[in-house]
Amino acid sequence: MRTTxxxxxxxxxxxxxxxxxxxGGVAEGVARVALLVLALPLGVAFAVAxxxxxxxxxxxxxxLQVDVASAAVFFGLWQTWTAVSLTLNDREGLxxxxxxxxxxxxxxxxxxxxxxxxxxxxxxxxWGVLLGGVFAGAALARPGAWLLMLALTLFxxxxxxxxxxxxLQEILSLxxxxxxxxxxxxxxxxxLSVGILTLVATGAPRTWSEARGxxxxxxxxxxxxxxxxxxxxxxxxxxxxxGALALPWILGQALVSAAAGRMAFAVAxFQxxxxxxxGPGIGAAGGKGWPLPFAGxxxxxxxxxxxxxxxxxxxxxxxxxxxxxxxxxxWKVEPALPADAGEVVRALPLFGLAAYTxxxxxSLWLNALGWERGGARLLFLAPVDGGDVLVxxxxxxxxxxxxxxxxxxxxxxxxxxxxxxxxxxxxxxxxAGMAPWLYAAGNLVSILNPKAASFAVQRHASLxxxxxxxxxxxxxxxxxxxxxxxxxxxxNESPWMLPGGWTVLGLAGLWVYRRALPPEAxxxxxxxxxxxxxxxxxxA
Amino acid sequence: MLAIETSGLTRLFDxxxxxxxLDLRVPTGAFYGFLGPNGAGKSTTIKMLTGLLRPxxxxxxxxxxxxxxxxxxxxxxxxxxxxxxxxxxxxxxxxMLRIHGQLYGLDRPTAARRAGELLEALELTGDGGKLxxxxxxxxxxKLALGCALIxxxxxxxxxxxxxxIDAVAVAGIRQMLQxxxxxxxxxxxxxxxxxxxxxxxxxxxGIIHRGQLVAQGTLDEVRATGTLEETFIRMVGEARSGPQxxxxxxxxxxxxxxxxxPVVAPDATGDGG
Numbered sequence: 001m002r003t004t005x006x007x008x009x010x011x012x013x014x015x016x017x018x019x020x021x022x023x024g025g026v027a028e029g030v031a032r033v034a035l036l037v038l039a040l041p042l043g044v045a046f047a048v049a050x051x052x053x054x055x056x057x058x059x060x061x062x063x064l065q066v067d068v069a070s071a072a073v074f075f076g077l078w079q080t081w082t083a084v085s086l087t088l089n090d091r092e093g094l095x096x097x098x099x100x101x102x103x104x105x106x107x108x109x110x111x112x113x114x115x116x117x118x119x120x121x122x123x124x125x126x127w128g129v130l131l132g133g134v135f136a137g138a139a140l141a142r143p144g145a146w147l148l149m150l151a152l153t154l155f156x157x158x159x160x161x162x163x164x165x166x167x168l169q170e171i172l173s174l175x176x177x178x179x180x181x182x183x184x185x186x187x188x189x190x191x192l193s194v195g196i197l198t199l200v201a202t203g204a205p206r207t208w209s210e211a212r213g214x215x216x217x218x219x220x221x222x223x224x225x226x227x228x229x230x231x232x233x234x235x236x237x238x239x240x241x242x243g244a245l246a247l248p249w250i251l252g253q254a255l256v257s258a259a260a261g262r263m264a265f266a267v268a269x270f271q272x273x274x275x276x277x278x279g280p281g282i283g284a285a286g287g288k289g290w291p292l293p294f295a296g297x298x299x300x301x302x303x304x305x306x307x308x309x310x311x312x313x314x315x316x317x318x319x320x321x322x323x324x325x326x327x328x329x330x331w332k333v334e335p336a337l338p339a340d341a342g343e344v345v346r347a348l349p350l351f352g353l354a355a356y357t358x359x360x361x362x363s364l365w366l367n368a369l370g371w372e373r374g375g376a377r378l379l380f381l382a383p384v385d386g387g388d389v390l391v392x393x394x395x396x397x398x399x400x401x402x403x404x405x406x407x408x409x410x411x412x413x414x415x416x417x418x419x420x421x422x423x424x425x426x427x428x429x430x431x432a433g434m435a436p437w438l439y440a441a442g443n444l445v446s447i448l449n450p451k452a453a454s455f456a457v458q459r460h461a462s463l464x465x466x467x468x469x470x471x472x473x474x475x476x477x478x479x480x481x482x483x484x485x486x487x488x489x490x491x492n493e494s495p496w497m498l499p500g501g502w503t504v505l506g507l508a509g510l511w512v513y514r515r516a517l518p519p520e521a522x523x524x525x526x527x528x529x530x531x532x533x534x535x536x537x538x539x540a
Numbered sequence: 541m542l543a544i545e546t547s548g549l550t551r552l553f554d555x556x557x558x559x560x561x562l563d564l565r566v567p568t569g570a571f572y573g574f575l576g577p578n579g580a581g582k583s584t585t586i587k588m589l590t591g592l593l594r595p596x597x598x599x600x601x602x603x604x605x606x607x608x609x610x611x612x613x614x615x616x617x618x619x620x621x622x623x624x625x626x627x628x629x630x631x632x633x634x635x636m637l638r639i640h641g642q643l644y645g646l647d648r649p650t651a652a653r654r655a656g657e658l659l660e661a662l663e664l665t666g667d668g669g670k671l672x673x674x675x676x677x678x679x680x681x682k683l684a685l686g687c688a689l690i691x692x693x694x695x696x697x698x699x700x701x702x703x704x705i706d707a708v709a710v711a712g713i714r715q716m717l718q719x720x721x722x723x724x725x726x727x728x729x730x731x732x733x734x735x736x737x738x739x740x741x742x743x744x745x746g747i748i749h750r751g752q753l754v755a756q757g758t759l760d761e762v763r764a765t766g767t768l769e770e771t772f773i774r775m776v777g778e779a780r781s782g783p784q785x786x787x788x789x790x791x792x793x794x795x796x797x798x799x800x801x802p803v804v805a806p807d808a809t810g811d812g813g
Contacts, residue, residue, distance in 0.1 A: 304631065311630045373629065378626040378628070381592065381620050381622070382615060382644060383644060528594075529594055
């Protein structure tokens, strides 16, 4: 079998080389290096912080410091790792459909794909550096043989998280392909959110405390994040020098990871043997569709975009994943905020979530045309203005982004005291205000650097590295701009400056967006020769 | 009156011409077959005439309008089935047809009504609710044809409409196209490799070879005394040697296949019943 795996590895290497040497390949390569160069110092900085926290925790041995530090570190790492992997990782190794034709056991192919998720993924370097920081902090605090067990625990955490992401992607891909499941889940989420938001809005203290009383019961939800939960269980014992008590947690991690890996493989194989995204069973129940009451020249474009977005696996996954991740933040971070922290500080997680929602959906606004594939031809064949095409994409994506933000805000609002009216207004102003800035720049990136994106969210990166780098710059610049009102609000002790300042910035963004649209529409028309072969997949 | 008129139409890729100084003349109401071997420049020409690709040189007038100046007005009056199709795979067939119609300026009720009628005409009614990604290649071709027709175009561009579909579907599409042209309101510009089908359909022919037009005229003018296939091979055929014998393919267990008794359905013999 070794001889069969060798050509498979060669195919992967050659494809990577072609990607780097064909049109835009050099720029992509430079962007990947730049991302790595940016990621490493950032990783080292975070690693130092994690190391310092771990040092303190190991020195204290047990108690609140150990509990908080270990939970924050590993649940935080698990959360960011999962979120980034879902949008950025190029995990072609897990695409079994391509390899079923070869006389190689699919299990070996899948295992190789998982291994590249740990060892061969540039993004994994970042997490490796962070875990290195944890290990270094612990080693400095208490050198000894116990560090071998800690190293094993950290390694298993990495393996478990990679497997977790794979399992999550495979299951979501399978389950969310069912229209009925998707729509019922969506309706349920919206009803639940509206109900809770209504409770929050009415602000009745009794209702509020009753609602919050449900939170401890939700602690069992930590097992949904089992890579972090097992690791926290193990490191708590290791930090307090109870190595023997850590063994069951380590063993549990290994067993659950093995079972999860087996399950992920089984689901992947099932999907591959059923034709994957093009298979007859997936999405077969399209029905006649539901009419959307859009009128005017934008109507059909808005309707198409709306339907496309709601059938998009990345969008569907975001609607479930972002609220789930927000729940973890609410559960672990909000209670850790000092009781005497000001209102602005207490509202920061909500504001962070507003920006985070844009980050999660970035591959939809940085590669807006990449999902059209062959359909992109119609956008140039039909008598429609390129500006209308971009507006329809942006408007629909913003509406969806707002829905995801609203769903995700619910657990955050539940975890703390009812937020003041200014904080809710500010969060909405921030989310809305950032959008025109991001979308105006994102349209430009989408036109100049498109990539044919697969609808199977668990396959392939949906963003080229260069666009990822551009997205990093765009989000950083926009975040820096929107941080100015925070400084002003803190300096003047006037929280209402936040909604006001962000509204002004949002209106300025809208002006920029409107000014940018006509030249972007012209650019879209001019770029069609280069864009269509890439987006339609003829050049992929 | 010409439906398509080009002058020196050229498209360069990496400074090499894919289409080189094309002077097309397609009369209104014609069924124009645009033929050529693989890589001759047929699809590139269609892409330029439909606005998917910018010409490097030359001019094109479509339905009397300058394509470079009145692009949107031209697009509103033509229908296109491009190579590779232009379908949004995550829409159902019915949604695709209706939204396509609306993008071409039809109001929603009209587009919906025509979408239903087209599905019926294309024998896709039972599959109208399915997502396009679940369609077979032939069904996608038929749906793409429906999309190209829904707004009642004056000129229809079809790039390899018969490629990859079965004989029954070919016959259905051929009948539909013939019916449309016979009514006299539609001009069809078609590329195809299936010369037998083209010969039975078209009124006019253009043959392109290595980016240049080597023949153009009515079907009878171009094929003269032979068949279209003979003319085509004479004009574009090159001396090609047959494939080398791959002796190793027959090396293992080479033997003649055993005889198999023919199976004929009872009603196919003519006396079934």
